[in-house]
Amino acid sequence: MSELSIGLLIGLVTVLFLATGMPVAFALGLVTVVFLVIFDGFYALQFLADTMFGGLNDFTLVSIPMFVLMGAAVASSRAGSDLYEALNRWFHRVPGSLVISNLGACALFSAMTGSSPATCAAIGKMGIPEMRRRGYSADLATGAIAAGGTLGILIPPSVTMILYGIASETSIGRLFLAGVLPGIMLTSLFMIWAWFLCWKRGEGMSAAGQSYSFKEKIESLPKIGPFLLIIVGVIYAMYGGLATPSEAAGVGALLCLIMVVVIYKIWRPGDMWHILRDTTRESVMIMMIIGTSVLFSYMLSSLYVTQSIAEYIGALEINRWVLLFFVNILLLVAGCFLPPAAIILMTTPILLPIIVNAGFDPIWFGVILTINMELGLITPPVGLNLFVINGIVPDVRLPVILKGALPFMLCMVVAIIILCIFPEIATWLPDTLMGG
Numbered sequence: 001m002s003e004l005s006i007g008l009l010i011g012l013v014t015v016l017f018l019a020t021g022m023p024v025a026f027a028l029g030l031v032t033v034v035f036l037v038i039f040d041g042f043y044a045l046q047f048l049a050d051t052m053f054g055g056l057n058d059f060t061l062v063s064i065p066m067f068v069l070m071g072a073a074v075a076s077s078r079a080g081s082d083l084y085e086a087l088n089r090w091f092h093r094v095p096g097s098l099v100i101s102n103l104g105a106c107a108l109f110s111a112m113t114g115s116s117p118a119t120c121a122a123i124g125k126m127g128i129p130e131m132r133r134r135g136y137s138a139d140l141a142t143g144a145i146a147a148g149g150t151l152g153i154l155i156p157p158s159v160t161m162i163l164y165g166i167a168s169e170t171s172i173g174r175l176f177l178a179g180v181l182p183g184i185m186l187t188s189l190f191m192i193w194a195w196f197l198c199w200k201r202g203e204g205m206s207a208a209g210q211s212y213s214f215k216e217k218i219e220s221l222p223k224i225g226p227f228l229l230i231i232v233g234v235i236y237a238m239y240g241g242l243a244t245p246s247e248a249a250g251v252g253a254l255l256c257l258i259m260v261v262v263i264y265k266i267w268r269p270g271d272m273w274h275i276l277r278d279t280t281r282e283s284v285m286i287m288m289i290i291g292t293s294v295l296f297s298y299m300l301s302s303l304y305v306t307q308s309i310a311e312y313i314g315a316l317e318i319n320r321w322v323l324l325f326f327v328n329i330l331l332l333v334a335g336c337f338l339p340p341a342a343i344i345l346m347t348t349p350i351l352l353p354i355i356v357n358a359g360f361d362p363i364w365f366g367v368i369l370t371i372n373m374e375l376g377l378i379t380p381p382v383g384l385n386l387f388v389i390n391g392i393v394p395d396v397r398l399p400v401i402l403k404g405a406l407p408f409m410l411c412m413v414v415a416i417i418i419l420c421i422f423p424e425i426a427t428w429l430p431d432t433l434m435g436g
Contacts, residue, residue, distance in 0.1 A: 003308035010035055010305065014346075015337070024342045025288035032292065032299040039303055048295055055294030056287060059246055060166060065283035066249030067157050070230075071113030072279045073256040076271065077264040079227055080109050080122030086220035096198025098134060099141070100191045102127040103148045107187045110152025112227055114159050115282075116377050120149035120388040128393055136203050138396045143404020144194055146385040147411075150374035153340060155183035157234060157249070159286070160340050160373060164366045166290070167348035171363075172245050173238055174430040178363050179370065181425050182415065186371070189411040197407070226263065230255045286341055293345030300349070313354050320358040321420070327351060328372060328416065335376020339384070343373060367426040368416055375412050378405045 001009075010031065017027040036044040074080075087101040087108075102123055110119040124145040131141035153160040156176035165172035197203075234252040237243040243251065257275075260266045266275075313323065334343045348369075355365045377385045380402060389401050419425055 003304045004312060006035075006039070006303055007300070007305035007309055010300070010303075018338065023285075023288075024339060025285070025292045028289070028292040028296045028342070028346070032295040035303065036299050044302065047298075051298045052291045052295050056291050058166060059244075060162070060172065061287070061290070062246040063172075063249040064159055064162055064286055065279060066246065066253040067114055067159055067162070068283050068286075069253040069275070069279045070157075070249070070256045071115045071118060072275045072282075073253070073260050074109070074112045074227060075115065075118040075122055076275050076278075077260045077266055079112070079224060079260075079264070080105065080119070081126045082220070083109055083224045084123055084127055086217075086224055089217045089220050096195045096203065098127075098131050099136065099144050099194040099198060102131065103144055103187065103190050103194060106145065106148025107151045107155060107183070108224075108228065110149060111155040111157075111183075112231055114152050114157060116149045116152055116385055117388045119152055120145055120385050121392065123148065124389055124392045128389070132393075136198075137201070137404075138393075139400050139404030140194070140197060140201075140203065141404070142389045142393060142396050142401040143406070143408060144190070146378050146383075146389045146401060146405045147190060147408030149385050149388075150377045151183060151187060153373060153377075154179045154186065154367070154370050156180065157231070157245075157252075158370070160344065160370055161366065162245070163286075163290070163341055163344045164348060164369065167293075167345050168352050168362055168366065170366065171430075171434070174363050174434055175366050176235065176238070176245075177430040177433060178367050178426045180429055182367050182371070182419060185418065185425060186412065186415045189415060190408055193407055193411055226259050227256070230259065289341050290345060293342070296346060297349045309350055309354075320360070323354070323358055324360065324368075324420070327355070328368070331369060331372035332375055332379070335373055336379045336383075338376070340370075340373035340376065343376070344369065361423065361427055363430060364419070364423045364426045368419060371412050371416055371419075375409055378402075378409060 013034070014027065014031050017031060018024065022030075033045065033048070036048075084101060084105040087104045088098060091097040091101045091104070105123050105127070106119050109123055110116065113119060113122075124142075128141045128145055131144075132138060152158065156179050158176065158179060161175040161179060162172055164170070165175050230252055233255075234248045237248040237251065238245055242248075260275075266272075316323075331343065331347070334347065338346075352362060352365075356362060377383060380386065380398075383402075383405075386398055386401050386405065390396065390398055
């Protein structure tokens with residue numbers, strides 16, 4: 001059996017295992033063991049433990065539970081509703097102001113938490129009922145929150161970017177910077193679409209007639225200001241040469257815990273237990289996926305599958321933009337069934353050599369890949385955000401939520417096209433601040 005045939009068989013078996021509902025880490029580990037035993041014999045298993053723990057023996061990985069802890073602390077508080085209220089007061093004169101405020105709140109809150117489901121839940125629980133109460137259609141209200149929640153994996157600090165940096169052996173600092181301008185661009189595209197749709201439908205015009213005094217606007221800032229300053233401080237510490245990503249994440253996590261205690265009075269042992277429990281649960285899940293994905297990559301390389309695929313695609317001599325188109329289709333399809341962490345860790349070792357040989361910047365490609373992961377979060381059948389929103393407003397059917405999210409998916413496709421035409425949007429900031 002040829003290496004390409006083995007690779008196809010591995011892909012089919014992996015999809016079948018995942019389709020059973022088996023946890024991603026267990027599915028990857030089981031597929032690895034089965035194929036190594038079949039093609040290399042039981043002798044190959046003696047390297048698995050060292051390979052797995054060697055993949056986890058990276059100090060950079062310390063930043064993952066720290067950023068997760070930051071997100072869990074913020075998500076446990078009323079920071080989401082306070083952020084939503086503050087933005088609503090500042091944008092109240094704009095047609096469709098409530099949708100735009102919610103999108104802005106999603107972008108900022110998801111950047112603070114790095115969690116798409118947490119953002120959908122925190123902003124959606126207050127924002128969706130309020131938008132519907134003020135006359136916004138159910139599809140727009142739910143679709144905006146579902147799409148807005150995805151922004152956290154692009155806007156730094158992003159756990160997804162950390163995983164890509166580890167898998168591709170590229171600078172996490174450069175990846176964080178590369179996500180800033182595309183994140184702002186994508187948020188702006190979301191807001192422009194929301195404004196246009198509200199103007200066309202005549203929705204939200206009554207909300208634009210609200211009035212808040214300058215004092216009321218300023219009063220909405222003190223609670224959320226410290227959290228935004230922490231995020232800015234973490235980013236500055238990393239790029240100002242004051243700390244490594246892991247050190248900056250540790251300080252940020254501690255400051256977020258202090259803020260929720262001081263501002264929101266979350267100090268009881270039970271409250272802290274929930275924060276630490278959620279952090280541990282998500283961190284262990286991510287670490288297990290990382291460890292087994294290292295084994296999966298080892299298996300693909302050991303069976304010469306990765307090298308054969310790269311050689312085969314390289315021999316096709318197709319236009320590099322056609323190649324990128326098919327890579328995007330592959331990522332989009334994978335995003336319909338798998339979580340972002342699994343896709344990044346499984347596909348990066350295969351795709352990155354192909355992308356680099358085609359002359360594309362790996363940092364730029366990290367942004368493209370991340371936007372594809374965002375699409376997967378609101379694409380059926382496993383679009384996580386769709387189900388989170390449906391859980392918040394069970395009277396709104398999934399097809400309605402999907403209808404509202406579809407235009408925002410097209411905005412993401414437009415963002416990918418813009419980044420292909422103007423790659424400097426992603427590369428300019430890291431090149432300027434960290435050198436080309």
